[in-house]
Every structure is written in structure tokens, then in C-alpha cells.
Amino acid sequence: MAFSVTINGETREIDAPAEMPLLWVLRQELGMVGTKFGCGIGMCGACTVHVDGQAARSCSLPIGSIGERQVTTIEHLEKTPVGQALQKAWLDEDVMQCGYCQAGQLMTATALLTNNPNPTDRQIEGAMQGNICRCACYTRIHRAIAEVAKEGVVNV
Amino acid sequence: MYKDLTQEGGPQLGRRAFLKVSALAGGGLAMSASFPVAAHAAAGEAASAQLNAFVTISPDNVITIVGKNPEIGQGIKTMLPMLIAEELDADWDQVQIVQGHTDAAKYGPQIAGGSFATPMNWIPMRQTGAAARAMLLGAASARWGVPMAELTTEPSVVVHRASGRRATYGELASDAALLPVPATDAVQLKNASDFRIIGRAIGGIDSPRIVRGEGIFGVDTQLPGMVYAAYERAPVFGAKLVSADVAAAKAAPGVIDAFVIEGNGKADELVDGVAVIARNWWLANKARERLNPQWDNGEWAGHSTAKYDADARAAMAAGNPQEVFASKGDVDAALASAAQVIEGEYAYPFLAHVAMEPMNCTALLHENGVMEMWAPSQLPQAGQMAVAQYLGVSPDKVKVNITRMGGGFGRRLNNDYMVQVAAIARRMPGTPVQLIWSREDDVRSDFYRPAGWHKLRAGLDADGKIVGLEDHFVTFDINGGAFNPAAMPADEFPAKFVPNLRYGQTKMRTAVPMGALRAPTSNAVAFVFQSFLDEVAHATGRDLPTLLLDILEGAEPEGTVMGFTGPQAGFDPRRVRAVTRKVMEMANWGQPVAEGHALGFGYYYSHQGYFAEVVEASLDARRQVVVHNVWCAGDVGAHIINPHGAMNQVEGSIIDGIGQALQLAVEIEGGAVKQSNFHNYQLPRMPMTPTIHAEFVLSDNPPTGLGEPALPPVIPALTNALFALTGKRVRSLPIDTSLFA
Numbered sequence: 049m050a051f052s053v054t055i056n057g058e059t060r061e062i063d064a065p066a067e068m069p070l071l072w073v074l075r076q077e078l079g080m081v082g083t084k085f086g087c088g089i090g091m092c093g094a095c096t097v098h099v100d101g102q103a104a105r106s107c108s109l110p111i112g113s114i115g116e117r118q119v120t121t122i123e124h125l126e127k128t129p130v131g132q133a134l135q136k137a138w139l140d141e142d143v144m145q146c147g148y149c150q151a152g153q154l155m156t157a158t159a160l161l162t163n164n165p166n167p168t169d170r171q172i173e174g175a176m177q178g179n180i181c182r183c184a185c186y187t188r189i190h191r192a193i194a195e196v197a198k199e200g201v202v203n204v
Numbered sequence: 205m206y207k208d209l210t211q212e213g214g215p216q217l218g219r220r221a222f223l224k225v226s227a228l229a230g231g232g233l234a235m236s237a238s239f240p241v242a243a244h245a246a247a248g249e250a251a252s253a254q255l256n257a258f259v260t261i262s263p264d265n266v267i268t269i270v271g272k273n274p275e276i277g278q279g280i281k282t283m284l285p286m287l288i289a290e291e292l293d294a295d296w297d298q299v300q301i302v303q304g305h306t307d308a309a310k311y312g313p314q315i316a317g318g319s320f321a322t323p324m325n326w327i328p329m330r331q332t333g334a335a336a337r338a339m340l341l342g343a344a345s346a347r348w349g350v351p352m353a354e355l356t357t358e359p360s361v362v363v364h365r366a367s368g369r370r371a372t373y374g375e376l377a378s379d380a381a382l383l384p385v386p387a388t389d390a391v392q393l394k395n396a397s398d399f400r401i402i403g404r405a406i407g408g409i410d411s412p413r414i415v416r417g418e419g420i421f422g423v424d425t426q427l428p429g430m431v432y433a434a435y436e437r438a439p440v441f442g443a444k445l446v447s448a449d450v451a452a453a454k455a456a457p458g459v460i461d462a463f464v465i466e467g468n469g470k471a472d473e474l475v476d477g478v479a480v481i482a483r484n485w486w487l488a489n490k491a492r493e494r495l496n497p498q499w500d501n502g503e504w505a506g507h508s509t510a511k512y513d514a515d516a517r518a519a520m521a522a523g524n525p526q527e528v529f530a531s532k533g534d535v536d537a538a539l540a541s542a543a544q545v546i547e548g549e550y551a552y553p554f555l556a557h558v559a560m561e562p563m564n565c566t567a568l569l570h571e572n573g574v575m576e577m578w579a580p581s582q583l584p585q586a587g588q589m590a591v592a593q594y595l596g597v598s599p600d601k602v603k604v605n606i607t608r609m610g611g612g613f614g615r616r617l618n619n620d621y622m623v624q625v626a627a628i629a630r631r632m633p634g635t636p637v638q639l640i641w642s643r644e645d646d647v648r649s650d651f652y653r654p655a656g657w658h659k660l661r662a663g664l665d666a667d668g669k670i671v672g673l674e675d676h677f678v679t680f681d682i683n684g685g686a687f688n689p690a691a692m693p694a695d696e697f698p699a700k701f702v703p704n705l706r707y708g709q710t711k712m713r714t715a716v717p718m719g720a721l722r723a724p725t726s727n728a729v730a731f732v733f734q735s736f737l738d739e740v741a742h743a744t745g746r747d748l749p750t751l752l753l754d755i756l757e758g759a760e761p762e763g764t765v766m767g768f769t770g771p772q773a774g775f776d777p778r779r780v781r782a783v784t785r786k787v788m789e790m791a792n793w794g795q796p797v798a799e800g801h802a803l804g805f806g807y808y809y810s811h812q813g814y815f816a817e818v819v820e821a822s823l824d825a826r827r828q829v830v831v832h833n834v835w836c837a838g839d840v841g842a843h844i845i846n847p848h849g850a851m852n853q854v855e856g857s858i859i860d861g862i863g864q865a866l867q868l869a870v871e872i873e874g875g876a877v878k879q880s881n882f883h884n885y886q887l888p889r890m891p892m893t894p895t896i897h898a899e900f901v902l903s904d905n906p907p908t909g910l911g912e913p914a915l916p917p918v919i920p921a922l923t924n925a926l927f928a929l930t931g932k933r934v935r936s937l938p939i940d941t942s943l944f945a
Contacts, residue, residue: 064484065457072486076432081424082417084610086560087643091882094560122417135415142407142848145856146277147414148421148560148610173891180882182560182611183277184859185852186893 053114055080056124066112071095073111074121082122082151086180093179096152097121103159122151131158133201137192145183153179157193165202169194253381255336257310258288258329265360265374267294272304272311273321274582275410276559276612278911279849280321282409284329286846290401291333291393294373295359301409306584306604314606316582317617317720318687319811319909322845324769326906331388338386343379344371359400396843405848410608422580422607423564427636430566431460432485433628435639436492437477437649440875442715443499445476452494453480458487462495465627471717472618472651473590479628485640504715504875509553509655512872515712516657516678520549525676525708530694533704535663538672542663546743550660550732551936553869555653555721556877556885561610562646563621567629568636575602575629579622580609587619591626602626614720618651647885648877651719652870654680654690656728660736663704668744670755672704681711682718687768689724696729697809698737700775701755716872722860723912726810730916731865731923731937734806738924739933748805748924749784749793749816756780772812773905779839780807782901783816786837790897791818798822801832804925806917813913814839814901817858819894819921821929827944829866831922834858836898838914841907844900850910854898857914863888865919869938 051062055078062073069088074080074097083106086094090105097106098120125131134157137143144150153176160167160175167175172193181189252262260268269288275281285301288294304311313324337357344362345352348369356363360373396402413420438445445464453462460481467476478495482488519525539545566578575595581587584604592599609616625639641649656679663672679690692707699705721727734748741751762774784807788794797803800822807816820833836854844850867886871878879885898914923934932943 065487068484068486072484076484076486079426080417081419081426084421084560085423085562085640087882089643089881089883092560126416138415139407139411142405142411142852144277144408144411144414145279145852146275146560146609146611147408147411148277150414151417154415176890178889180560180887180889182558182613182887183852184856184863184888184893186859186888186890187855187896188852190890190893 049112051111051114053111053119055119056121057118062111064111067110069107070097070109070111070114070119071106074106080121080123084148084151086149086152092149092152093156094149094152096155096179098155098159101159101162103156122155125154125158128158128203129201130161130196130203133196133199134158134161134192137195141188141192141195143185143188143192145185149179149181153181153189157189161193161197161201162203165200166197253377255339255377255381256332256385258332259292259336261373261377263374263377265298265372267292267299267360267373269299269301270304270311271301272314274314274316274584274606274609275303276316276582276609276616278316278321278853279408279846280316281608282406283846283849284321284325285409286401286406287325287329288333290399291330292337293357293359293400296401296406298360303606303608306588306606308585314585316612317614318768319813319911319913320769322907322909323772323812328388330393331391334391334393335386335388338391339380339383340373340376342383343376347371347376347379402843402845403847406846407848420608421561421610422566422578423561423610423638423640425566425578425607425638427566427568430636430638431481431483431632432488433625433637433639434480434485434488434492435477435624435641435645436480436495436497437475437645438499438501439648440499440501440505441471441717442504442875443476443501445478446498446500448478448495448497450478450495452496453478453491456487456491456494458482458484459491461632462491463631468594472620473594473623474620474627477624481628481632481637485638489642501875507714507716507875508873509871512655512712512714513551513657516551519678519710520657520659520676523676526710528706528708530699530705530707533672535672535674535704535706538704539661539663539674542671543666544664544743546662546664546736546740548660548736548739548933549658549935550735551657552655552728552731553937554655554716554872555864555868556647556650556870556879557613557615557721558647558885558887559609559611559613559615562643563615563641564639565621565625566636566638567625569629569633571634573597573601575626576605577602577622577626578605578607579619580607580616581619581622582609582612582614582616583619587622590619591622594623594626595630613722614724615650618719643882644880647880651717653721653724653727654682654718656690658732660732662736662740664740664744668746670698670702670740673698673702674706675708677707677709679709679711680714680716680718682714687720687724689718689720692725692729697733698755701759715875722857723810723915726808726912726916727861727864727919730806730808731919734808734917734920735923735934738920738927749788749807752784752807753781767812775809779814779903780809782903783807783814783837783839786899786901787816787818787835790837790899791820791835793818802925802929804921804923804928806919806921806924808913808916810916811911811913812840812908813910815914815917817917817921819918819925821922821925823929823944828941829926829939831862831892831894834894834896834918834921836896836914837901838898839901839903840910840913841905842902843907845907850900851898853910854914855896857912858896858918859888859893861915861918862892862894862922865922865937865939866892867938
């Protein structure tokens with residue numbers, strides 16, 4: 049099947065079965081490997097992308113279901129002020145160990161702060177609890193998000 | 205030849221770096237470490253000069269340092285080059301780091317495991333940097349006609365103070381490369397007071413690329429014309445393939461090929477299976493559903509965690525272990541005449557590693573017969589040998605590129621996925637193949653932390669001193685190779701400090717593959733012995749830190765002993781005392797805590813690191829465990845080389861341990877693993893993260909590793925806190941909260 053999907057503002061033509069998850073389209077049909085495979089069942093968040101600005105698990109999102117909606121991936125993160133601020137905070141806090149889950153963590157954090165620029169600690173935990181970090185860098189992830197919220201960075 | 209985008213020479217390094225490496229490729233890269241390579245400047249323009257296997261300097265003063273060890277998140281790709289840069293006296297801002305390929309002759313051991321990298325490389329990496337610096341001094345000395353002794357360095361600059369002359373390393377490098385490389389043991393190392401880089405908190409070198417989503421992990425490897433493979437293997441360990449409908453899988457959409465692969469009977473090399481190859485891994489994996497494989501499970505389908513547990517408990521009840529592996533004095537007499545005898549049984553489950561990046565490996569059989577691999581492996585040199593052996597070729601016919609890994613935790617010490625993809629790629633010469641495992645494959649085809657059972661007895665005299673100690677350890681009979689994760693050390697604490705001792709074991713048969721999980725052995729026996737000692741402490745009216753200090757009273761440091769990687773500082777009771785007292789102070793041990801909360805203590809010495817930890821826990825309204833605070837004092841020697849990476853390891857280890865204590869277990873049913881993915885193997889998540897207060901106690905010892913030693917003590921610290929809170933002793937992991945109902 050041929051699909052036309054908007055990814056990072058660009059229209060991409062994809063020839064794949066309708067059930068193929070967006071994750072595998074991104075990684076292996078389009079060569080965009082920033083979005084990561086972790087579990088395949090939406091339990092770990094490593095594959096998080098934005099669909100119309102909301103965090104979504106690309107491993108469980110059939111390509112045929114996307115339609116007109118806008119997909120944004122980690123490769124596009126630095127194009128928004130919130131994404132850029134989070135990238136910087138991630139580096140300032142030296143958040144990561146292995147780093148494999150961090151694309152998903154950043155995408156979830158960006159969706160959180162875009163929708164709620166001033167979350168409470170509990171709201172940060174609530175938003176981030178779907179993202180596993182096997183290295184358990186949670187303290188630093190939390191701190192980096194809180195730092196950006198404190199700076200009051202918003203997308204215009 | 206294809207380029208590995210994640211490594212040396214990749215276009216992501218930027219144009220300047222790319223040109224530089226291209227120049228090098230004209231004559232430098234293949235040369236041996238001691239051969240000066242400035243000669244390739246004959247190409248015309250000034251080129252970079254390689255001073256040794258690890259250090260290359262460009263005319264514009266960019267210093268490229270090779271990180272030789274595999275990066276699994278332990279920070280080694282940043283930390284080992286810091287050691288070189290320190291003694292080279294490099295300007296860190298002008299250092300770039302590239303990952304070294306697998307090459308034992310060039311780089312020596314390339315290992316991510318055992319927390320070995322720091323003790324193994326603390327001196328050699330610094331000597332490597334110092335040798336390169338000496339060559340730069342030599343070049344300046346010759347150029348200016350002044351004695352070397354009058355020269356000094358500032359970051360990346362050689363200075364002659366008397367004349368005010370200065371030259372950058374880049375200006376001197378091509379001359380320096382023509383000088384003989386000094387013997388590493390002849391070079392002078394800096395005094396610690398002169399360190400500019402060691403001790404600086406430096407962020408992970410790859411982190412800027414990771415936050416941009418660049419593909420630098422093994423599974424991100426992309427090669428022209430690459431195809432993807434999935435591998436169907438038996439759910440039951442030890443089973444053999446009888447048949448599979450290969451034709452049906454071949455007919456599935458997008459599938460290029462499918463074929464049976466005969467294993468060699470070794471779980472750590474190649475098990476029977478069916479490879480399915482497609483243009484997209486999702487298609488390959490989906491086609492597995494059509495295989496309808498039939499397996500001969502032999503005797504193993506009858507094995508289960510329930511059976512192992514029943515057999516182990518029967519063995520402990522029967523007494524008499526199969527073999528005694530540590531014995532002194534007369535433990536029976538000591539127990540018979542003791543004023544008090546404490547008994548306790550403890551058990552812990554199999555655990556999986558579940559690194560976030562599922563197992564994978566990429567391979568390409570070149571026309572010249574070389575099998576080139578892109579391997580996320582903690583032991584790439586061993587993987588190279590295993591693949592060479594499987595293919596029946598010499599190791600130089602297997603080229604292994606080391607990729608960054610999305611976690612290791614010991615899983616990638618085994619290289620089964622390397623042999624697996626080699627077995628597939630050999631049938632597809634000229635076509636790069638990337639093998640990827642699903643998460644289910646990963647959970648169900650691991651080398652598990654061995655489950656274990658212990659029955660302990662301690663005899664105490666009228667003063668509460670331990671006069672006799674006995675452990676009957678029930679474990680598994682496995683071929684653990686050089687390191688057996690199902691074995692317990694004969695000197696397991698407090699063995700050396702009790703007069704009468706017997707540690708015995710009984711081994712059960714199994715086909716479940718087992719291996720090292722972060723802090724192997726320690727991650728299990730710390731819970732057992734520190735819980736049991738907590739029982740002894742309570743029985744004698746003391747707390748555990750006091751008992752620990754009492755046991756060690758008057759004990760002397762061991763001096764130098766032979767360790768896994770060579771001579772090392774032996775067990776030093778002074779360091780135990782220091783971290784114990786430090787953590788007691790940090791946690792206000794002995795002072796009242798919040799209503800409904802309690803503190804617990806745990807200590808452990810592993811991987812040459814001394815860690816004492818205190819956990820503050822409570823139970824919530826549903827009687828579930830809440831961990832509020834963890835205090836940690838650790839001694840890993842005189843220097844914390846990179847405080848960023850170091851603290852990250854400590855924090856991660858503590859949360860990892862809490863996750864193991866609270867909610868992780870792999871269960872065997874019908875000879876296979878029952879768990880399959882993160883819904884039934886539940887890793888810690890952000891909301892359960894406690895506040896961690898960690899400090900290092902510096903001691904006058906060479907620095908040692910931090911990937912592991914902070915993990916073991918947090919588990920007993922938590923279970924001991926729960927005892928203090930509820931009076932209930934946790935005797936098996938993970939913690940069954942119905943105990944507190």
C-alpha cells in the first residue's frame with residue numbers, strides 16, 4: 049500500500065503494509081533511526097513521537113492510521129524553543145548513561161511542557177512514568193524538566 | 205568498503221574531521237602503535253600526525269583520542285580519554301574522541317564488565333598520554349635547541365619559559381611523530397595536585413548527538429542494501445528443532461529468505477533456530493508466526509521455578525551439602541556449645557538484564573572472505589574469536605566494529621547474537637544483514653542472574669560474638685567459564701572474621717542459561733548475608749552498623765592480593781569503618797525518623813569498592829513499600845575521575861537495586877521463561893525514585909570502578925528497613941508485600 053504521511057513538516061511517500069507500525073517505517077523505510085525500538089507493545093516509551101503535538105508510541109501506531117495528522121520525531125526537536133531548551137538541560141544535567149531511551153524521554157518531556165509549561169513534580173512524574181530508563185537516570189530527567197519549566201520557555 | 209557511521213571517519217564528525225581522517229587513511233591507520241606516521245604528509249598538505257595508537261594531532265591543534273573500550277552507558281568513552289588527555293596535558297575543549305575498533309594487538313583488552321576498566325587502565329592510559337607529551341617536548345627541544353628539562357606544557361601548548369617561546373601541539377606534532385615512542389614505564393606521570401581534567405565533571409561525549417537523535421547505537425547501523433533478520437528459537441531451554449514451515453515464512457510479504465540454522469548446542473554461541481530475512485525487520489518478525497516450529501524439548505519441559513524451589517528447600521532440610529567449599533575450625537562444636545543459635549533461610553529469583561536496546565548485530569561477508577561486524581558487545585574481542593571459530597576462519601578474517609550500546613548490565617558479555625548473525629550473513633555474501641531480537645526474544649533468551657537458596661546458622665557466644673557460621677547454598681550446576689555467576693566466594697563476609705566456618709553447596713541440574721548481571725553474585729548474596737547479620741544484630745541488642753564495626757574490631761588491612769585482573773589492594777577494614785560511619789552521619793542514624801517510617805542499613809564490598817547505604821522506607825495505605833530516601837557513602841579510592849559519570853552510576857545502581865528488591869523476577873514454567881516484556885517484567889519508573897544522597901569517601905588507594913559496587917547494599921538496606929518498620933523479615937526476593945498485610 050502507498051501512503052502519504054507528513055513527518056517533520058515534509059510529505060513522505062511510503063510503500064508498506066497498512067499495519068506496519070510507524071516506528072519501523074521511520075527506522076527502516078525512511079532511515080530515520082533517532083526513534084528507538086524498546087518493547088513493541090507501548091510499555092517503555094523509547095519510540096515516542098508526536099502526533100499532532102501529542103506524545104504517541106510509534107511502535108503501536110499503524111502507518112495506515114495516521115492519515116492527515118502531523119508526525120514529529122526527535123530529529124525535529126531542536127526546531128522548537130521547548131525542545132531546544134530540553135536538549136540543553138539534558139546536557140547541562142548530564143542526564144544520560146547509555147542514552148538509548150533518551151529520544152523518547154525528550155519527546156515525552158517536550159509534549160508535557162508544550163501542553164503544561166509549569167508542571168508540578170507530581171505532574172512531571174505522571175507524564176514521564178510511561179518512559180522506562182533502564183539506567184535509571186530518573187532523578188536527572190526530572191531535574192532537567194523542572195529546570196526548563198522554571199526558565200519559563202514556551203513555544204510561540 | 206562501507207563506512208560505519210557511528211565510528212571513526214563518519215560524516216557526522218564534520219567536514220574537517222572527515223578530511224583529516226581521509227588523509228590518515230592514506231598511510232596511518234593500519235600502522236602499528238610504535239611506528240611514526242607523519243610520513244604520510246608526503247601527500248602534500250600538512251596532515252595529522254599519529255603519536256601512538258591512541259593519540260592523533262592535527263596541525264590546527266585538534267587532538268583525536270581513541271576510546272578503546274565499549275560504551276554501554278558506564279561513561280567509559282569519556283573517561284578513558286580523560287586519563288590520556290590529562291597526562292598529555294591536552295586542552296579538553298579541543299579533544300575529540302573516536303571509538304576504537306576491536307584490535308587486541310593495538311589497544312590491549314577491550315572490556316566493558318566487572319568494573320574493571322578503571323583499575324586496569326588508570327596507569328596505562330595515563331602513561332599513553334604522558335608518552336605522547338614527551339614526544340611533543342622532544343620535538344620542541346630539537347626545534348628550539350634547548351634541553352627538555354627547561355620545557356613545560358600548558359593545555360595543548362609547549363612552553364619554554366626562559367625564552368618565552370611557545371608552540372601548539374599541532375605545530376609540533378609532525379616532528380614529534382618522527383621521534384621514537386618512549387617506553388611507557390619510563391615516562392613521568394603528573395602529581396595529583398597538577399590534574400586539570402581528572403576530577404572535572406565532564407558530560408558524556410556522545411550526549412550532544414544523542415539528544416539530536418543521531419543514530420549511534422548498534423541497532424542504528426545502516427548500510428547500503430541492508431536486509432533485516434529475525435530469529436525463531438525454542439522457548440524451552442535446551443530444546444532442539446525438529447521441523448518448521450520455512451516455505452510458509454518465505455511466502456510472507458516482504459520476506460527475502462528463510463532458512464533453518466543448526467545450533468552447536470551452546471547457548472552462548474548458537475542454538476537451533478530459523479532465520480527469516482526481509483527488507484524490514486517488522487515484516488521478518490511477523491513472518492515468524494507462519495513457521496509453526498516443532499521442538500524436541502527432551503527432559504527440560506518439566507523444569508520450573510516451582511520445582512527448583514521445592515528441590516532446593518528439600519536439600520536444605522536434608523542438610524549435608526554436596527560439597528564444602530570453605531571450612532575452618534569445628535563449626536559443629538561451635539554451634540553445639542553456642543549461647544545462642546540464629547537460623548535463617550533466604551532465596552532470590554532469576555533475573556533478566558533487559559538492556560533498553562534489544563540484542564542485535566549487523567554483519568557483512570565481504571568478497572575477500574572477511575566477515576565485518578557492527579557489534580554491540582561488552583566483550584568484542586571474545587565475540588571476534590567466537591565468530592572466527594564458528595566460521596572456521598582465522599580471527600583476522602573477522603573485523604568487529606564496536607558500536608555504542610543501549611545498556612549492557614552484563615547481558616552483552618555473551619556474544620550469541622554475533623554468532624547468530626554470522627551464521628545468517630555467511631549464507632548471503634555481499635549483503636549486509638542486521639539481526640534484531642524482539643523484546644520477547646530478549647526476555648526469554650537471556651543469560652539469567654542465577655536464582656539461589658541459602659540456609660544459614662550462626663552460633664553466638666555470651667557476648668554476642670559469632671563463634672560459628674554455616675551456610676548451605678543451593679545453586680545450579682552450570683558451565684560458567686572463567687567466571688561462574690552461580691558460585692559464591694569462599695571468603696564471603698564475614699568468613700574471615702569467624703573462627704569456625706562451613707560454607708557448603710548443593711547444585712541442581714538445569715538448562716537455563718545463566719550469566720553475570722551487574723554486580724554478579726554480590727547482587728544476590730549481599731541481600732542474604734546483610735539480612736542475616738541484621739538478624740544477628742537484633743538478637744544481640746545491637747544495630748547492624750554496630751555489629752559490623754564489632755566484627756571488624758582490631759582487623760588489619762590485607763595488603764596486596766591477586767585479583768581477577770592482577771595485583772590489587774586487599775580488603776581493608778579501615779575503609780569499611782569509614783563508609784559506615786560516614787553514612788550513619790549522613791542519615792542521622794539512630795535519631796528519630798518520621799512517623800511510620802524506618803531506616804535500614806546495608807554494607808557491601810565488591811569490585812574493590814566499599815559501599816554503605818541507608819534506606820528510609822514506609823508502607824502506603826495499600827501496604828505497598830515506599831522508598832523515600834537513600835543515603836550512600838562509597839569509597840573507590842583517591843580520585844573520582846569524572847564526578848558526573850560517577851554519580852550517575854551510583855544513582856542508577858541504587859534505583860536498579862530497589863527495582864530488583866521490589867518487583868523483578870524471572871520465573872521458569874514448562875522449561876521456558878514465563879515473563880515476556882515490560883508488562884510482566886516491571887522495571888522501576890520515575891514515580892518510585894527516591895531522593896538519593898550519595899557521597900564519596902576518598903582514601904589513599906588507586907581509583908576503582910563504579911559500574912557495580914553501589915548496587916548490592918541497597919537491597920538489604922531496604923529489607924532491613926522493612927524489618928525495623930514491621931518486625932517482618934523479608935526472606936525471599938522480590939519482596940512479597942502480603943507479608944505486611
